[in-house]
Amino acid sequence: MPAQSSPHALRPATPPSTSLRALLDLTGATSVAPLPAEVTVTGIEQRSTAVRPGDLFAALPGANAHGARFAADAIDRGAVAVFTDAAGAAQLGSVTVPVLVREEPRAVLGELSAEIYGHPSDRLRIVGITGTSGKTTTSYLVEAGLAAAGLSTGLIGTIETRIGGRRVPSALTTPEAPQLHAMFAAMVEQGVAAVVMEVSSHALALGRVDGVRFAVGAFTNLSQDHLDFHADFEDYFAAKRRLFDADSPVAARTAVICVDDEWGTRLAGDLTAPITVSTSAAGAERSAAAGSAASKHTVRGTAAWRVVGDVRTTGGEQEFTAVGPDGELTVRLRLPGRYNVANALLAVATCAAAGVDPRVTAPALATVDVPGRMQRVDRGQDFLAVVDYAHKPAAVESVVATMRGHLAEAGHGRLAVVVGAGGDRDAAKRPLMGAAAARGADLLIVTDDNPRTEDPAAIRAAVVAGAHELPDTERGEVREIGDRAAAIAAAVAWARAGDVVLVAGKGHEAGQEIEGVKHPFDDREVVAAALEALRTRHSPRTDSEDLTVS
Known part of the structure; x- marks a missing residue:
């Protein structure tokens, strides 16, 4: 073979x-x-x-x-x-x-x-996760919960595919149907019992997951993305809801819905007995309203799973109290950001729906790091450097707010954000991304992401225009540096003790696509190199360094 x-x-x-x-x-x-x-x-x-x-x-x-x-x-x-x-x-x-x-x-x-392939999904406990943001992180968290229960797991997603611990880079968030069912069959052969997979709107609209029998479907949120593919938000939402709609051939047997946004609330209100999740009082109230508005929608008056009390943060790690149908439990995370609290709570509820005791799931979440998602790069510097995959306006806004919260907790420090926008994708989100980044940054450096076949300067101009739409009093300095490595180096050179440098947009990606050619480029490696160069420049010279060899 x-x-x-x-x-x-x-x-x-x-x-x-x-x-x-x-x-x-x-x-x-x-x-x-x-x-x-x-x-x-x-x-x-x-x-x-x-x-x-x-x-x-x-x-x-x-x-x-x-x-x-x-x-x-x-x-x-x-x-x-x-x-x-x-x-x-x-x-x-x-x-x-x-x-x-x-x-x-x-x-x-x-x-x-x-x-x-013999209908392999019938012999697997398959969890599908859809939504705009949070699919990857939630998938990793769910996988950890399933594994903690002693289940042999598979993972299919944006970053990688894993079968029995063997890792393979993913070409698509959700593979085409022939490859997907072949993977499932290979997983069954290798003793996998449960699979967690990201389910993109493209996969749902194009039938890539047709024939899959989902045990659990989970919904994270919905915000602007992929409107180059979908006609509008309603079309985008309709694609997502195929994973839950009883009339859909791929509808999951159990639905777990985060109702922290209006789209989740709307989806939950349309379903029969979904399991709802909320990290906010507003979300719980919307969930209750949806329940009272539709007798078929049973949510116990509030979200079935919710966060109570304050989220405790220490050095970027988080701890919160979750309340579910069987009482309270403490959840700890290595991942910063309120949106990761939502991802974690959704993961606990999803694992419970898949048959895993939440008291088993919760401790497992404390061990999870997700490549390119709020990933720290540390080379001994006295400021925080973070790489994140945020490449949509809402995601940029969330990650910037998270970093500002970190600085507020510390009581000092400034924030630099390096971001661009992809070519051959939804152009309408470019100025929105510029505005979202500029609103919270002391320094915004607009750079190239994956220009693909478009003019990089035109893409940058749209992002910069969005940043400049904000009044001067609502934003910091805005620079434009097309070369992504140079942009990252400039942000690192700008930083002082206690600051934060956030490099957003590409996350785990190991290449940059320019004019149809993918060049090696990993934000994490480039940030590390910039930090090493900074340390070298600031290190005192020794006698041996003054010597020249001829």
Whole structure:
């Protein structure tokens, strides 16, 4: 078997064998020619370069080309049949394998993939987490809770895929249906009992999670993002709610909803008996109002899970008291920020919904660090340097507020924020990000994020314009430095004892995409290098350093 070097290569070692005729019946497809009775399928792929012997090649229409163009390559690699639409069949010409034709083949791709791999999600306790912000952090926290209960776990998300402790970088937040069901089958083979996965709006809208049987679905929040893909907020929300809507084929059996924002409150009010979570009195009141407005919505008068009393913070770590159906418990976190309190409470409630005792979950959360999420970079400096993935206006606003809270707790210090905006994405959020960062920063440095195919200067100009929309009295200094490494170095050089340098936008990412080329770039490494350079400049020179060697 080829080396499993990417999420797309994660396949079961001994997949089931399914007759092609059974798949024809399942999909309602027609066959271009009579099917040979002996043809069986052991896998499915929509990328010809990843096809293995025994696969069904799904030749789907794409944004730039039809997959049927690559059918010959797929067949050369061992595809035993092609599944496509009428337009694809017309492009195939003469092929040596059976061809199954169905209009809108993507509509059944998830169920088809599940069938080919033996419906592996039926044998797993799958937790899906959706929302705009907090999916990754909540996923890591839930995984820790499930593992603490002795369950062998899998994780599928933005940063990585893990199966039995083996880590693989993720290509998509939620993989395409053929890869996803293959992963599940591999997990079942390796003894995994529970899987936590991020579920993006793209995945829900495009059917990537079709065929998955979710035990629990969790909702974090909703704010502006992906409006380059979704028509508007309502369309964005509609995609998210597919994970919970009883009429949806992917609806989770149990819904856990954070009602700290209006979208969570609205979602909870539309569902039958969701488990609600709130960190604020306002959220609890909204939850109660939703309950009284709809008799089908049972929330015990307030959120089923809530935070009571003050959140205690010490050196960036947090502790709070959570109240659930069975009483109070103390939750500790290594992660700063009020939004991480919400993520943690949602994780406790989600694990409980998955059958894990909250008294087991809570201690496990204190051990969790999340790559690129409020991640500290320490090289012995006398100020705090933090890298975070915040790349949406609401996320930037939250992380800036968290850092300002840290400074208020310390009683002194200034905040520098380094941020940019991605190219080929929702352009409307760029000025909003500039304003969100400038409002709380003593120094804002606008730089490049992932320009992709756009003009970096134009993207920066939009972010800077948003910052300058604020009155001078509501913002600090604003600089523009296109080179991201230089921008980070400038922020580090600016900092004094007790200050905070926040580098936002890319988090765990290890590359920067410019003009279609991804260059190696890791904010954490660049911050560390800038700190090392600063320490070197400020270190007293020794006699040996004055020597020159010829």
